[in-house]
């Protein structure tokens with residue numbers, strides 16, 4: 374902004390953090406009513422937006438000003454509002470880079486987020502059972518918004534993982550806690566020689582099979598139901614993926630999951646861990662740092678790459694390799710030597 378020195382600019386960044394709740398709600402509202410989907414079809418005047426979405430004239434300018442000032446819509450010379458290129462790419466349903474589902478996921482976390490101060494003070498998850506409680510207790514409706522959020526993450530995470538790890542070297546992927554298949558679909562889609570099994574709780578099966586069928590991958594991507602705390606993992610895979618799994622859990626639960634992965638994986642096979650990871654001095658990056666707060670609330674933790682490597686070695690893996698520190702998910706991989 375014109376004439377603003379660095380300290381003043383910092384004051385407005387602080388304001389934006391303080392306003393975070395209302396910003397998140399306004400964006401989620403625009404997504405939920407389908408405003409961006411509609412503007413993608415045709416730019417609309419303010420009055421037409423009000424009429425189309427039943428919004429009161431007194432408050433409509435506030436919503437539009439917020440969206441415009443954040444670069445999510447733009448006002449054209451004729452007065453109509455249109456999507457910006459970023460909105461067309463990331464906030465219009467059906468875009469291959471749709472990221473809107475993340476916002477809906479955080480809507481689902483709202484009741485929990487109110488308990489962050491307690492979790493920060495006690496070091497304990499919001500509910501006594503943390504993630505155990507959450508995943509086991511999901512209703513079908515919650516399962517759907519969670520999957521939508523995870524899928525939105527995976528569209529981007531899958532692409533960046535494929536840039537870091539060459540999956541064409543593998544034949545059989547086990548995607549542990551693979552949810553509705555965002556990663557399995559991205560990786561099998563990009564590697565015609567790769568077959569995949571998504572392993573997740575029974576409640577996820579239908580959503581996963583829907584997505585796999587929509588991607589035309591039913592022949593190569595299967596679903597196996599089970600719990601990585603109670604059941605052995607399916608065998609016969611030469612690569613196991615843990616994407617955003619370890620950060621859901623405390624160290625003890627992580628070691629249980631890693632022991633099961635070690636037993637399941639073929640000797641000579643590879644384990645790939647991809648999730649938001651912190652810099653060794655825990656000063657960022659932004660996305661892993663912020664998502665670490667959600668993990669703390671739910672009983673998990675965003676760790677450093679070195680810490681993940683130590684856990685893999687404690688579980689019996691060797692030959693640990695780490696990606697550079699990446700803004701969304703970093704990657705640590707290792708092999709089961711024998």
Ligand SMILES: C[S@@+](CC[C@H](N)C(=O)[O-])C[C@H]1O[C@@H](n2cnc3c(N)ncnc32)[C@H](O)[C@@H]1O
Nearest residue numbers: 508523527550551552573574600601602616617
């Ligand atoms: C944070 S999500 C990650 C989803 C996916 N890997 C991704 O990166 O998009 C965690 C996943 O673990 C699954 N999960 C939770 N508890 C589980 C359990 N006990 N056994 C198997 N899967 C579980 C959840 O259903 C969910 O799909």
